[in-house]
Amino acid sequence: MTGTQDAMVVDTDDASVSKHPTQRSVSVPFQPPRDLAVGYVYSSEMTSHFNPRGHQEAPERITRIWQAIVDEKLNTRMQWLPIRPVTKAEALLVHSQNLWDLIEAYQYMSEQQIVDSEAYYEQLSLYVMPGTTRAARLSCGGVIEACLSVARGRLRKVFAICRPPGHHAEPDQSMGFCFFNNVAVATRVVQQLTPIKRVMILDWDVHHGNGTQRAFNDDPSVLYVSLHRYEGGTFYPCGEFGGMTSCGEGPGLGFSVNIPWPEKGMGDADYIHAFQRIVMPIAMEFAPELVIISAGFDAALGDELGECRVSPVGYAHMTHMLSGLAGGRLVVALEGGYNLDATMKSALAVTKVILGEAPEQLPPMQASETATETVYLVAKEQSKYWKNIDTKSCEPREEVESISFSIPEILQAHRAHFLHKNYKMMQVPLLGFLQSPFAGQVLSTSDLFENKTLIVLVHEFGNLRLELESTMTCDLNLERSYLLDFSKDLMRWINSEGYALLDINLYPKPFASVSQHSKRIANKKNAERYEDTTALLTYLWDNYIHLSGAHEVVFIGHGPACQPLMNLIDARFNSINGLVKAVVQIVGYTKVPFTPKKDEFRSWYAKCSCVLLPANHYIFRPEGTYNKKKHGILCPIEEIQPVKIVTRGLPAIQDFIKKQLAIPS
Incomplete structure (x- = not known):
């Protein structure tokens, strides 16, 4: 198919998924051609959520990605997955009843109610309108379908081109452009309905995914790894939760891995260094059965919010490394990314990798002193929980100068x-x-x-x-x-x-x-x-x-x-x-x-x-x-x-x- 795919919806608000693993959700059955191992999720209905006065989290974020994929004819090599809204039973695996009711109510808001509540939602970094409910439910349901198709073995890899994003949404609170936590809900559904239990979530969005970590903070079955701009807890979403010592709690201690950059401007060499020294060693030891990338592209070069310098080639290399885990089972779920050109180019590079193309060659490069120091400190912290972390190999030069x-x-x-x-x-x-x-x-x-x-x-x-x-x-x-x-x-x-x-x-x-x-x-x-x-x-x-x-x-x-x-x-x-x-x-x-x-x-x-x-x-x-x-x-x-x-x-x-x-x- 070469045109925009509209939603084929099966809306099931019954209790098709609960906290009992024997029950199953209703999703549209399909059987992709045998020669297609990669799929995508996309629907123009997710553009129904928009701010008439303009906003960074705009519908063009997904339409530009989709058009680039069509222009390159990559969609002809991918299986389209029908999209559907998230069900109440699925959402309640992560979120509260109050949050569900609130998001459902948006579709009935009058213009006056929208105006009256605008200041309240702005402090949560949100905007709402009647189309928000539909878009938020489809975005979450689309990521669920992407993860189920991979977990059930129907496809090997899927790109969920969905908005609004989700990784900031906490169990009881929507925030940071996010309403449902798409990846967190999809992870719980996969664990409920398929044999897959160990899931790794790699979040390279420039902001810490506070909602995703919160959802699994005490759960050893989910490894959450986040590389984000932190700046001592002053960068959004702020606070100590995204710090390197925030490693989970109770049974989940050690299964949250935060790599918090202390300043803006981090680039390919810094991210690749973190992947080689922290991300991949821990991932190999954890041995996930499914990898989900919370793929925010706001750390891309040119993004005004992120102010970092990751190139499309850098994203391609990170995707390539993650593709070797979990037997190749990988889902890429769109999160942030607010420079339309940078987001489109980065997403296109990631798409080519999941289609089996080798990433372009990176030039000779060396991680910055800020990155090497940060990675070393993270290594010292995570070595308490992971044997694969070699702290000595992460030492910056300054750490050995005392004996040199x-x-x-x-x-x-x-x-x-x-x-x-x-x-x-x-x-x-x-x-x-x-x-x-x-x-x-x-x-x-x-x-x-x-x-x-x-x-x-x-x-x-x-x-x-x-x-x-x-x-x-x-x-x-x-x-x-x-x-x-x-x-x-x-x-x-x-x-x-x-x-x-x-x-x-x-x-x-x-x-x-x-x-x-x-x-x-x-x-x-x-x-x-x-x-x-x-x-x-x-x-x-x-x-x-x-x-x-x-x-x-x-x-x-x-x-x-x-x-x-x-x-x-x-x-x-x-x-x-x-x-x-x-x-x-x-x-x-x-x-x-x-x-x-x-x-x-x-x-x-x-x-x-x-x-x-x-x-x-x-x-x-x-x-x-x-x-x-x-x-x-x-x-x-x-x-x-x-x-x-x-x-x-x-x-x-x-x-x-x-x-x-x-x-x-």
Whole structure:
């Protein structure tokens, strides 16, 4: 059939289904062709529920999906299932008598009653009208028929293109665009009327399916898994019920699995990561006999309510994974999804998968730090109930940093050992916020407070020269890799002259105890202080250099450390003037040599500064416009490798420092 299918209805409000499993509901019998294993449920009657002023939950949500399926001629490969309204007996398996009576009453509402009750229903995120009753009953009945056809073996997979949605509807309350909980009612009917008892409900709607979890919260025969935007319980439907520690109660403890995203913007890599680490391991251990997807497409890229980034290909891959469970018995039941294009494209991708097509290939991707942290926390919680959860495999990198060493840390430790062994240098203690990122990176000779001449060497760690064993694997050939320490010759000369030395490594340590996500939400002011290397130099000047008793101080800055050194001069010039005799910058290929920012300090700086640069640095070109007079000496070094400029320029550094120290105060 290629046109819109209208409802073929058998309305049975008798007690055809009760809480006694021996009774059977009345549904339209059919026998699909043997070569069709996939079906669909759709009826234009479900568009009778609409808001004349417009609303996100609009009839076009299903008509657009249906038209896309027809345009692609996918309906010719699927068996149409006749739809019918849910019966009272079926609805009462989940819902209360009062809720049934209320929904039945909508069909008799006058225009004035609709207007008078509008504010009440808006606070429940609902709108009602006479057509609501029919659409809500058909939507629930359509999902029931889809599940029964699969549970009885008539079809392998079915897509129930039904609205209004259902997963927010609780036993006693309609809410969140939902009236009957379609999936929950269908699950109970299947358990009552077929041999299938273990049912898995996977809810990937961007909102937590509070009504569905509530219906089975104490039932171990139903595994409910939800991936949703949570934001600490502030995202709809709000509250702690959708949190990761909400795992069911009584006999159902552990059979509710919530994967609550703490922020918007989650995408394919995040959902696939959660599926691989949480959803599928638990599903394999539970071994469902039927899988139902509460398929809300409001986490799709472009949906204004969900604000997440799942692509149609991402939905296809999740469907593909779930299709391998329960012997292939799968029902996809539409829930949310309010961007019509995104919902249509996502539903079309899911339809192709249940028809047996392989999902398109995803590009290389990696889950976000937020996702990996969330999945790890969920894994720790769910490992209490499921043996298949491997918590260690879910650990974010930050969780193992306490027993790991970064390459910069290893190089810093090597430098500290080298300086202590060769020059008896000791660590300078740091206090407060500087302790974590810079501990062990400031070392001095033992005569810091006794020597009249102090050299302050400010740098980052040495350069690594690495050789790869294979460009395919990027494995290192350790025997051919080494560290270049630009300062070895310089420090040997400083020691031979009998000068005191303060060695300052400005490269901050990784924050091993603070995850990336935690750092983003930490106090911004403190985070900036950790990163401000100028603060370290200012602290050392105030507490050590200025109080050291030295009458002559020489600053030597290397590479990226030159800028913080100039910042220190700006911040403490009144005490620096007259005490600092020389400022040496080893610039390399930095764009320009740095100078103090304040004009009143530049004349002093020009008298006592020396800058070493490669001879081919652009400021030496004839056409250059750089003002060279800002510096005392610009020293070109015939060396193209910045790391070797110190070695080649050491005689010039020695001569300049001795000349400056010879000038009387």
